[in-house]
Amino acid sequence: MAVPFLNLVKQYEGIKEKVDAAVAEVMSSARYIGGPNVTEFEKEFADYCETSCAVACANGTDGLYLSLRALELDPGDEVITTPLTFVASLGAIREAGATPVLVDAREDTLNINADLIEEKITDKTRAIMPVHLYGQPAEMDKILDLADRHGLGVVEDACQAHGSRYKGRRAGSMGTSGSFSFYPTKNLGAYGDGGCVTTNSEKFAEAIRSIADHGRTTWTHHAKEGINSRLDAIQAAVLRIKLRRLDEWNERRRKLAGIYLESLANIPEVRTLSIIEGAEPVYHLFIIRVSSRESVMEKLRERGIGCAIYYPVPAHLQPAFSFLGYGEGSFPVAEKATTEVLALPLYPEMDESQVPEVLVALKESL
Numbered sequence: 001m002a003v004p005f006l007n008l009v010k011q012y013e014g015i016k017e018k019v020d021a022a023v024a025e026v027m028s029s030a031r032y033i034g035g036p037n038v039t040e041f042e043k044e045f046a047d048y049c050e051t052s053c054a055v056a057c058a059n060g061t062d063g064l065y066l067s068l069r070a071l072e073l074d075p076g077d078e079v080i081t082t083p084l085t086f087v088a089s090l091g092a093i094r095e096a097g098a099t100p101v102l103v104d105a106r107e108d109t110l111n112i113n114a115d116l117i118e119e120k121i122t123d124k125t126r127a128i129m130p131v132h133l134y135g136q137p138a139e140m141d142k143i144l145d146l147a148d149r150h151g152l153g154v155v156e157d158a159c160q161a162h163g164s165r166y167k168g169r170r171a172g173s174m175g176t177s178g179s180f181s182f183y184p185t186k187n188l189g190a191y192g193d194g195g196c197v198t199t200n201s202e203k204f205a206e207a208i209r210s211i212a213d214h215g216r217t218t219w220t221h222h223a224k225e226g227i228n229s230r231l232d233a234i235q236a237a238v239l240r241i242k243l244r245r246l247d248e249w250n251e252r253r254r255k256l257a258g259i260y261l262e263s264l265a266n267i268p269e270v271r272t273l274s275i276i277e278g279a280e281p282v283y284h285l286f287i288i289r290v291s292s293r294e295s296v297m298e299k300l301r302e303r304g305i306g307c308a309i310y311y312p313v314p315a316h317l318q319p320a321f322s323f324l325g326y327g328e329g330s331f332p333v334a335e336k337a338t339t340e341v342l343a344l345p346l347y348p349e350m351d352e353s354q355v356p357e358v359l360v361a362l363k364e365s366l
């Protein structure tokens with residue numbers, strides 16, 4: 001039996017009545033931009049993330065960009081992040097006028113190696129951007145301590161970590177701000193693009209709100225150069241419905257991941273990622289590491305098992321970022337990982353009986 005990588009239609013079918021009614025209501029309200037759904041969603045998402053403020057925006061990349069802009073970076077300033085991420089993390093740093101400085105990943109979790117950050121801090125460093133990769137928080141204790149000692153901002157890239165916790169605290173609530181993406185395949189996904197920044201600083205939230213609205217401070221006064229980055233009312237209405245299900249969906253992901261992990265422990269050719277102390281991951285992706293990755297992927301796909309590579313090339317080896325000057329060999333852990341990682345099907349709508357099907361196909365593929 002085929003197991004798709006994702007099944008967003010099945011998810012929609014489970015919430016169709018509510019979603020259709022909410023969308024229809026927005027359509028007849030004529031409040032397509034801003035309005036009560038956006039305001040209420042911001043409140044509900046801030047509550048969910050256990051922060052005092054949330055500012056909705058057009059996508060996750062904008063959320064990162066807006067956070068960096070609110071830190072008032074100067075040209076030439078540096079922001080530390082990881083090469084094992086979606087390129088948007090680096091793209092947002094560039095867009096904000098700063099330079100990404102990269103730090104290798106940890107072998108066991110593939111998140112940024114917090115022990116290697118301090119040696120990269122210079123007098124130009126202004127912020128650290130940890131990425132909670134695959135839904136597991138980075139080592140925030142160490143990162144927050146470094147930021148505190150060196151006077152740096154912390155912009156959490158929480159685009160894969162809606163609802164995860166580190167030592168009891170939600171992703172997006174620990175740094176200066178957290179940025180979330182509501183791209184349809186994320187743990188909380190819209191039916192289009194969407195994003196949000198969470199923060200515990202009223203002042204930071206106001207700065208972000210203004211930069212996202214053409215630098216406005218009043219309707220006719222523009223204090224700073226800004227951009228247009230808004231969450232549509234239709235997407236906000238959809239997200240409000242889905243947010244109520246997020247904990248339940250994340251719980252399902254953890255349960256399915258548990259079944260995978262138990263069985264994979266008996267397959268020596270397959271490695272899985274470690275969970276650090278205090279982390280409650282939300283398994284945005286379920287990642288395995290195999291040395292014969294390309295052939296395993298091909299064989300799984302032949303058997304109808306959806307799988308995908310996140311990420312086939314580390315960001316520093318993408319042509320777009322070659323100007324940073326990092327060559328092959330700069331980040332051995334991240335580089336090795338990109339030759340071995342493979343994401344298996346895992347989503348809340350997946351049936352428990354589908355996990356053994358994936359595992360049987362995987363064993364045959366090895």
Ligand SMILES: *Cc1c(COP(=O)(O)O)cnc(C)c1O
Nearest residue numbers: 059060061086088159160181183
């Ligand atoms: C999805 C993602 C982004 C970008 O989000 P968009 O909404 O697509 O702009 C940024 N960083 C990471 C780690 C992501 O997974």
